[in-house]
Amino acid sequence: MGIGNVRSAISGLAPYRPGKGAAQAEREHGIVDAIKLASNENPFEPVPAVAAAIREAATGVNRYGDHRATELRSALARWIGVPQERVTVGCGSVGLLQQLCLTYLDPGDEAVYPWLSFEAYPVCVKMMGAVPVNPPLVDHRFDLEAVAAAVTDRTKLILLATPNNPTGTAVSSAELATLLSSIPDDVVVLVDEAYREFADPELGDPVAELLPVHRNLVVTRTFSKAYGLAGLRVGYAITDPEIVAQIDKILIPFAVNNLAQAGALAALASLDQIQPKVDQILDERARVITELTQAGWKLPPAEANFVYLATAERTDEIYVELERRGVVTRPFSGDGIRVTIGTPTENDRFLATLADIASP
Numbered sequence: 001m002g003i004g005n006v007r008s009a010i011s012g013l014a015p016y017r018p019g020k021g022a023a024q025a026e027r028e029h030g031i032v033d034a035i036k037l038a039s040n041e042n043p044f045e046p047v048p049a050v051a052a053a054i055r056e057a058a059t060g061v062n063r064y065g066d067h068r069a070t071e072l073r074s075a076l077a078r079w080i081g082v083p084q085e086r087v088t089v090g091c092g093s094v095g096l097l098q099q100l101c102l103t104y105l106d107p108g109d110e111a112v113y114p115w116l117s118f119e120a121y122p123v124c125v126k127m128m129g130a131v132p133v134n135p136p137l138v139d140h141r142f143d144l145e146a147v148a149a150a151v152t153d154r155t156k157l158i159l160l161a162t163p164n165n166p167t168g169t170a171v172s173s174a175e176l177a178t179l180l181s182s183i184p185d186d187v188v189v190l191v192d193e194a195y196r197e198f199a200d201p202e203l204g205d206p207v208a209e210l211l212p213v214h215r216n217l218v219v220t221r222t223f224s225k226a227y228g229l230a231g232l233r234v235g236y237a238i239t240d241p242e243i244v245a246q247i248d249k250i251l252i253p254f255a256v257n258n259l260a261q262a263g264a265l266a267a268l269a270s271l272d273q274i275q276p277k278v279d280q281i282l283d284e285r286a287r288v289i290t291e292l293t294q295a296g297w298k299l300p301p302a303e304a305n306f307v308y309l310a311t312a313e314r315t316d317e318i319y320v321e322l323e324r325r326g327v328v329t330r331p332f333s334g335d336g337i338r339v340t341i342g343t344p345t346e347n348d349r350f351l352a353t354l355a356d357i358a359s360p
């Protein structure tokens, strides 16, 4: 007999699976000096101004922060160029994903998201007792026609990560516009741009191009990846003020904490120091892709801060061997291995280790 009446949506739920840490891999394999390339984190420490702002905010953590993070919302709105009532913040962009699912999904409703995609999607959808509908990827890319065709009168949400995690492929604003025009406008569409800053600017900007026309569009972005604040947990959404008002009701009190607000505000004031680090990650991504391609590996176009090796049925064998030699990656059994772009030294180690243990 279990304790209490656990909702069936929760008792049957597989928990979110985070990337394995270096220390865990060291324990499991009896090794030292492991490196983690498993969670698409930024390998660089926060720039000094951001670190200083977080340290200063730490002296005030006996007080709750500003629940609504008003100063941060207003700085974001100015930066993005939208009215403040179109912006909200969450405990990471995954917090906003959860708020959207709580707001729009009743048991039995359908949420459409292509698969493979971000592993938090099934958790948030299923926790509501809603039904995932998963059009398959084609050549590691989204098939947006299949997404539109999967919409029924039970569909309440569409979740699209662009660039996608784990494949790294992206869709353009023009492709999103076609999708948005072909579905009912009471279906809320989340465009999850956690990796936007690493993507080709030619793909367009859904906030500038699509938000003025499509009130059912929600774009989420985050300070976790390009801005290097994953541990602070702060993301934001840009959408219609009516959607902001609904999802704001269920923001966990003070979930965007004092340190997160101070760090995010300082990051916005330090973009000139942060951009060179993003550029360095992009240069490293280009170098890793060139080396892998020259070695014969075929990769889907990488638009985020990671690459995806389509290792298919060899996935488990290759990732375990990498890990035994201290390179911790993220496997997707039977499909591929996602490898985060790290520091130049870490990337060298990954490339050399892969070359030692596997050929394409």
Ligand SMILES: Cc1ncc(COP(=O)(O)O)c(C=O)c1O
Pocket: 039, 040, 091, 092, 093, 094, 095, 118, 161, 163, 164, 165, 192, 194, 221, 222, 223, 224, 230, 233, 234, 235
């Ligand atoms: C597609 C996608 N969306 C959202 C997130 C979560 O980001 P955050 O740290 O803002 O919650 C991730 C993190 O890996 C991701 O891959």
